[in-house]
Amino acid sequence: MDILRRNNVTVTGNPQGPAVVLAHGFGCDQNMWRLTVPALERDYRVVLFDYVGAGRSDLSAFSEERYGSLDGYAQDVVEVCDRLDLRDAVFVGHSVSSMIGVLAARRAPERIGALVMIAPSPRYIDDEGYRGGFSKEDIEELLESLDANYLGWSATMAPVIMGNPERPDLGDELKNSFCATDPDMARVFARTTFLSDTRDILQDVRVPTLILECTQDAIAPREVGAYVHDAIRGSTLVTLDATGHCPHLSAPEATNASITEFLRGLR
Template sequence: MDIRRRNHVNVTGPDDAPVLLLAHGFGCDQNMWRLVAPVLAKRYRVVLFDYVGSGRSDLTAWSEERYSSLDGYARDVAEVCEELDLRRAVFVGHSVSAMVGVLAARAAPERIGALVMVTPSPCYIDSGDYRGGFSAEDIDELLASLEANYLGWSSAMAPVIMGNPDRPELGEELTNSFCATDPDIARVFARTTFLTDSREDLAGVRVPTLVLECEQDAIAPREVGAYVHAAIPSSRLVTLGATGHCPQLSAPEATAEAILDFVESVQ
């Protein structure tokens, strides 16, 4: 299989520089990194890709069986790394991709040497003392609404996720990204995203890790960032002076700066 075509892989930056592998979240594609990637590519080799089922990936390669768990997305990452023969790459994962990176680093430790987790959440559902931001009933209602009317759900939820009401163009961009995703694929990816509990995987992370959170995030509140930081040995927590779940769009300069500071410290 042509992995580069399957995952619409694009590579920029100096050929002989360390590699940053940028991974998008639910309902998005590599275009979400367009404001950050050029800054990173001035110093590093930047690899962009779309998960199968997203963006300009090969939709014929998608299967519900594979992508009903985060392991399917982690296999995409491992296969892209193998195709490009990446060694000790820094995996930069947004939202659910942060946890995909944890799984990929465990499956292919020689390929991934560090993690940057941008607004991560290992579990969206409150449980005991853990606050994920949503009750089980909230998530059931969210998924039912998505499955009943995906386009309507996208229009309602994207501005909430983006979280910058004074900049409506950002919410509109995320809405358009959601709406460009096949509803059947989005349904599976949403259930995989919002119902997976990956908390136990965090303790197994053995690579340098940056946890990057926003001051206000309706999807991954700061309690989640603190939890992830505490659960990953020797991780670093940075709180951006930004609002919303997508700082690579709402605060690209600060996001790029935080990533560069971390990468330079672990090289």
Template sequence: MDIERRNNVVVTGNPQGRTVVLAHGFGCDQNMWRLTVPALVRDYRVVLFDYVGSGRSDLSAFSEDRYASLDGYARDVLDVCAALDLRDAVFVGHSVSAMIGVLAANTAPERIGALVMVAPSPRYIDDEDYRGGFNAEDIDELLESLESNYLGWSATMAPVIMGNAERPELGEELTNSFCATDPGMARVFARTTFLSDSRDDLKKVSVPTLVLDCTQDVIAPREVGAFVHQAIEGSTLITLNATGHCPHMSAPEATNEAITGFLAGLR
């Protein structure tokens, strides 16, 4: 299989620099990184891709069985790494992709040598002493609404996820991205995302890791960022002066500064 075509892989930037892989979240595609790429291309080789079922990926390669767990998406990441023969790459994952990156790095640390986790959440549902931000009933209602009327759900939820109500164009862009995703494939990705529990996987991370959270995020509250930071030994936590769940779109300068600062400190 042509992995580069399957996952719509784009390689840009400095071919002599360390490779940085940018991975999008649920309902998005690689275009969501367009404000980050310019901050990286001078010094780093940048790899962008779309998960199967998203963006301009090969939709015929979609398998509900494969993508019913985050492992399937991690396999996409590792397939891309193998196709490009990446070694010691830095994986930058937004939202659920942060956890996908954890799985990929734990499986093949020779491929992924560092992680940047943007607005990560290892579990969205509250559990005893853990606060994920939602109770089980919240998630059940969210998924039922998504499955019964995906376009209506997208129009309602995307602006909430994005935050920054005073900048409605951001919410509109995320809405359009959600609506451009095949509803059936989005349903699978949503269930995989919101029902996953990757807390135990965090403890296995052995590569340098930067955790970025936001001052206000309804999807991944600050308690979640703190949990991720505490679970990954030696990680760095930076709370961005940003609101919403997509700081690389709403606060790109702060996000890019944090990422490039971390990259500069890597050996």
């Protein structure tokens, strides 16, 4: 199977520049980076893709066995990097993709040389000494609601995830993105995402890492950002003057400024 077609890979920007890979979160696709790409494409080779099951990916490549684990998505990332022969790429992951990036960097350290985590969470369910933002019952209810009525769940949850109620167009965009995702595949990715626990691998991260959090985020509260920062040695934590879980859409100027400053420090 052609990897580039499977993941609907798009390469833009400066072909001679360092590679930056932009990875979308659950229910989204590469179009969610449209406000970030212009800030990068003059100086960087920008790689965008869709996870299998999202956007214009090859849906025939979907396997519940493979994508029932974050490792399956990380393997996709590694295969895309291999296919493009990327070296020391900067992996920018939104939400669950932040953890997918950590897994991919472990698999192929020669391919990924730095990480940018936007609203990351290694575990969504509260645990002893850890606040993920949700109880186990919360997540079970969320997944049951998604299973029962995916479109209804999307309409209800998208504005909550996006935040910024004074800008309903942002919530509508996320809802439309959710609704455009194949429901059966979305259910698998949702369970993979919200039941994941990757806290134990954060201590193994050895590449420069930028963590971006928002002042208010219903999905990844600030305690999570602090946890990730403490767990990754030498990481940088930036609290954006933004609300919601998608600052690359709701506050692109601040998000892009933080990313580009970090990238300049790597050169």
